[in-house]
Amino acid sequence: MVRGLLPLGAALLGATAVLADGPPKCTLDKKCPKEAPCCSQYGECGVGAYCLGGCDPRMSYSLDSCVPAPVCKDKVYKMDNLDRYKDISEYLGDSSKTDWVGQGEPLLYNGNVLLTMPPKSVGTVLSTTTYMWYGKVKARLKTSRGAGVVTAFILFSDVKDEIDYEFVGVDLQTAQTNYYFQGIPDYNNSGNITVSGNTYDEFHDYEIHWTPDEITWLVDGKVGRTKKRSETWNETLNQWDYPQTPSRVQLSIWPGGAETNAKGTIDWAGGPIDWDSDEIKNFGYYFATFSEVSVECYKTDTPPGTSKGKSYYYDDVRGTNDTVVDSNKRTTLKSLLGTGTDMDKGDTTSSGKPSSTSSVNAIPGGGSTPPNQVPGGSNPSSSDGSSSGSGSSGSSTCSSEGFQQHCGEDGSSSTDNKNDGARGVDRTLGASAFAVIVGFAGLLLL
Ligand SMILES: *[C@@H]1O[C@H](CO)[C@@H](O)[C@H](O)[C@H]1NC(C)=O
Ligand SMILES: *[C@@H]1O[C@H](CO)[C@@H](O)[C@H](O)[C@H]1NC(C)=O
Numbered sequence: 098m099v100r101g102l103l104p105l106g107a108a109l110l111g112a113t114a115v116l117a118d119g120p121p122k123c124t125l126d127k128k129c130p131k132e133a134p135c136c137s138q139y140g141e142c143g144v145g146a147y148c149l150g151g152c153d154p155r156m157s158y159s160l161d162s163c164v165p166a167p168v169c170k171d172k173v174y175k176m177d178n179l180d181r182y183k184d185i186s187e188y189l190g191d192s193s194k195t196d197w198v199g200q201g202e203p204l205l206y207n208g209n210v211l212l213t214m215p216p217k218s219v220g221t222v223l224s225t226t227t228y229m230w231y232g233k234v235k236a237r238l239k240t241s242r243g244a245g246v247v248t249a250f251i252l253f254s255d256v257k258d259e260i261d262y263e264f265v266g267v268d269l270q271t272a273q274t275n276y277y278f279q280g281i282p283d284y285n286n287s288g289n290i291t292v293s294g295n296t297y298d299e300f301h302d303y304e305i306h307w308t309p310d311e312i313t314w315l316v317d318g319k320v321g322r323t324k325k326r327s328e329t330w331n332e333t334l335n336q337w338d339y340p341q342t343p344s345r346v347q348l349s350i351w352p353g354g355a356e357t358n359a360k361g362t363i364d365w366a367g368g369p370i371d372w373d374s375d376e377i378k379n380f381g382y383y384f385a386t387f388s389e390v391s392v393e394c395y396k397t398d399t400p401p402g403t404s405k406g407k408s409y410y411y412d413d414v415r416g417t418n419d420t421v422v423d424s425n426k427r428t429t430l431k432s433l434l435g436t437g438t439d440m441d442k443g444d445t446t447s448s449g450k451p452s453s454t455s456s457v458n459a460i461p462g463g464g465s466t467p468p469n470q471v472p473g474g475s476n477p478s479s480s481d482g483s484s485s486g487s488g489s490s491g492s493s494t495c496s497s498e499g500f501q502q503h504c505g506e507d508g509s510s511s512t513d514n515k516n517d518g519a520r521g522v523d524r525t526l527g528a529s530a531f532a533v534i535v536g537f538a539g540l541l542l543l
């Protein structure tokens with residue numbers, strides 16, 4: 098999915114002058130350079146937050162560039178406070194103190210957390226700091242509404258396995274579901290579940306039960322869809338095209354109908370977004386309401402999925418279930434200059450001020466503003482209207498291997514140009530420079 102989003106505008110103009118070109122891009126075929134070794138969820142290279150949640154080991158300089166991922170924790174997250182939420186620019190990997198990291202504008206309202214999307218913004222995304230490797234996750238939520246407004250509740254792994262719920266704001270009776278193996282789009286994987294009543298006015302429980310053999314989507318406790326691993330064998334590649342790696346829970350609201358998005362995305366999202374709608378007039382933003390999220394980890398005596406160690410890491414670029422290691426490796430950085438292979442970099446506790454003046458990007462997408470693509474959900478195929486391409490995954494790379502994403506300025510050469518808008522925005526974003534500045538500011542606070 099591409100989440101195509103809007104330029105950040107004037108706030109970044111000053112910063113943009115510092116670094117004209119944005120962070121280096123990364124794909125399976127083009128790994129990150131040594132000095133900016135971590136490939137973010139959005140397919141860009143950097144240090145610090147780039148090496149934490151979402152860091153794709155397959156596209157990073159080396160497998161250990163990414164910081165190990167905190168292991169699954171059974172927990173009920175009451176969404177009646179933001180005490181254990183941190184903006185991505187303030188988080189260094191300690192999941193014992195922080196439950197959610199995010200970008201955008203989460204707000205507390207009436208004992209719930211609202212994910213908001215003010216006019217012309219790119220919305221808000223929250224991710225758990227721990228990773229679930231099979232298990233059950235349930236979210237009690239009310240969706241947003243309005244043409245072009247998308248609400249998402251997904252599981253998303255660092256190698257872009259994905260299991261989702263997505264809601265488009267023009268159809269308040271349908272929960273769209275989908276799954277992806279390593280972000281590879283398959284137009285046949287989506288499925289709709291009809292929701293009784295309406296998704297905007299009432300809370301409903303949306304649930305994903307995920308085992309090594311089966312994915313079940315349940316709405317209000319009732320099974321709406323099941324997908325078996327046994328149905329996903331890929332004979333060409335001799336593998337299961339089935340989500341199988343540790344995943345963060347991500348909640349988001351994003352403007353599928355932003356004018357910078359490709360037509361297929363806008364159509365799927367229900368048309369162009371109206372920044373002058375009643376919703377905006379009445380509240381000042383579009384919003385989705387989250388009341389509670391609960392995670393129940395899968396437990397086995399032998400890996401995978403013991404949920405017993407501290408962290409997961411990958412020991413092979415294949416990124417399949419057998420390449421995930423249950424380990425006790427450390428998950429924290431000392432500063433946003435750190436990486437998986439230099440976790441203490443920028444440590445100011447012994448030496449006082451950091452001496453480094455590196456100009457590497459440290460926060461994907463820049464500061465508290467979400468990257469121009471928000472994870473979660475799927476893209477519609479512009480031709481047949483069915484869902485395709487993984488949101489985050491699709492957005493993340495100009496990969497040669499199947500995202501059908503066009504990376505140049507000219508959409509005409511793409512078979513599926515839904516991502517063009519996002520790329521265009523990307524170019525004007527200048528987020529990298531902003532990231533540097535925020536990175537240093539963050540450093541001084543530590
Ligand atoms: C999708 O389904 C159609 C019809 O069953 C089939 O012909 C096509 O090969 C499928 N596509 C993929 C990528 O599996
Ligand atoms: C799901 O519902 C949407 C309308 O909300 C429709 O456009 C889409 O084709 C449906 N997908 C499937 C797989 O039935």
Ligand SMILES: *[C@@H]1O[C@H](CO)[C@@H](O)[C@H](O)[C@H]1NC(C)=O
Binds near residue numbers: 332334499
């Ligand atoms: C197997 O994987 C390849 C590469 O992702 C893909 O192009 C192909 O459609 C897959 N085959 C099936 C039957 O899904």
Ligand SMILES: *[C@@H]1O[C@H](CO)[C@@H](O)[C@H](O)[C@H]1NC(C)=O
Binds near residue numbers: 309326401418419420
């Ligand atoms: C990986 O998944 C396959 C299919 O579920 C399973 O047979 C195998 O035991 C798994 N391997 C590991 C190491 O988890």
